[in-house]
Amino acid sequence: QNASQDMRLFFSRRIGLSSSGSAIPILGGTRLTGRQGDYSIGVLNIQQREESQVPATNFTALRLRRDILANSDIGAILLNKDEAGTSFNRVAGVDANFRFRTAFTMNLYAAKTFSPQVVKPGSGQDIAARAAAQYQDVRWQFTARRDAIGLRFNDEMGFVPRQGVNNTYLYAGRRLRPRAVSRYIREIRPHWQVDSFSRQENGGLESRYQDYHVLFTMQDGSTMEPGINPNVEEIRVPFVINTSHDVKVNPGRYNFNEYFIFWNTSGAKRLSFNNRYSIGRFYDGYRRAYTFGPSVRLNENLNAALNVQVNDIDMPTGSFVSTLVTGRLNYNFSTKMFFNALLQYNTDSGQLSSNLRFNLIHHPLSDFFLVYNERRDEHSGGLLDRAIVVKMTHMVQF
Secondary structure, three states: OOOOOOOEOOOHHHOOEOOOOOEOOEEEEEEEEEEEOOEEEEEEEEEEOOEOOEOOEEEEEEEEEEEEOOOEEEEEEEEEEEEOOOOEEEEEEEEEEEEEOOOEEEEEEEEEEEOOOOOOOOOOOOEEEEEEEEEEOOOEEEEEEEEEEOOOOOOOOOEOOOOOEEEEEEEEEEOEOOHHHOOOEEEEEEEEEEEEEEEOOOOOEEEEEEEEEEEEEEOOOOEEEEEEEEEEEEEOOOEEEEOOOOEEEOOEEEEEEEEEEEEEOOOOOOEEEEEEEEEEEEOOEEEEEEEEEEEEEOOOOEEEEEEEEEEEEEEOOEEEEEEEEEEEEEEEOOOOEEEEEEEEEEOOOOEEEEEEEEEEEEEOOEEEEEEEEEEEEOOOOOEEEEEEEEEEOOOOOO
16 A cells, blocks of 8 residues: 555646546547657647536647656656636646666656636745655665645646645665575565655644555465554544545544555466455544455456455544445457446445446557446436547557
């Protein structure tokens, strides 16, 4: 388990969706990528139709990169979201990635956002920056990262989990292959990580997640991982954790640990299982969580999986059991034609959603997609929304 929520300056799934998650029709778009000498360029432009209260919107992403030194690069990115009328959102950023031999890497970036005063009143605090380094060889792995995200940093074409925070992330891991147990165990990997957020306004802690895990990889490809996840959460305003039962978390500082064990049977076998069990304090309550996920590979064309996640939570403000059931089916007609189905049921929202996708590779690096999405209410059986999406890409080399 990794609690880190990594920020993304550009997240393409923001296009074609409203703030509530409803689908918005796409009129059309184009993408251009290419390379000339040490330079690489990528351009994306998509026009989104007007839908209900959402005005027609144009999205543009421009990425330029230049190779430097032996195996490093520097680059720049420009993002523009232009709504019909006077509203807009723009992002400009630069980055650098340095790779020293094969074990040590560093990356840096800084970005600034631009929005009208009616969207983000005030000035300043509209910059995000990162400095990160990683070392990895056959035995050791170390990662250190520091992010600063301004309170007014408004990236509407990206994914920004929190604003007005400084984020520190550290990871250390060791790979062991002891000969004494090599008949049964291929590798043992103890590792530790910490993901900490503090407020920029006063430097106070907002949240901190740690884990102490040991991953065992068996010779047959199965895995097992026990661990402890200590958490600290500083809650300043109450929030509802389950709307259907009106269960909330009150303000306060919470320290709680999760104890878990995770195990997977070999995915190379016809029938495999993915399982997880955890217990421990949860804010000022208690949580028991179960995951059970069988998968089956009937042949080289057909595979299917079912995943059931259950959270049994007791809080001073109420108790509830939350269940998420996910089913997947993949069928490969050939190396160029595929069908994927995803069905999901959530007891909290009482909704059943389905996603069906047909994919045909009609030309090298070119695809045709036919996608059907649907959401229904469990209680009434009524249709909440439905969408049919057709997408075709054609790669042209010149």
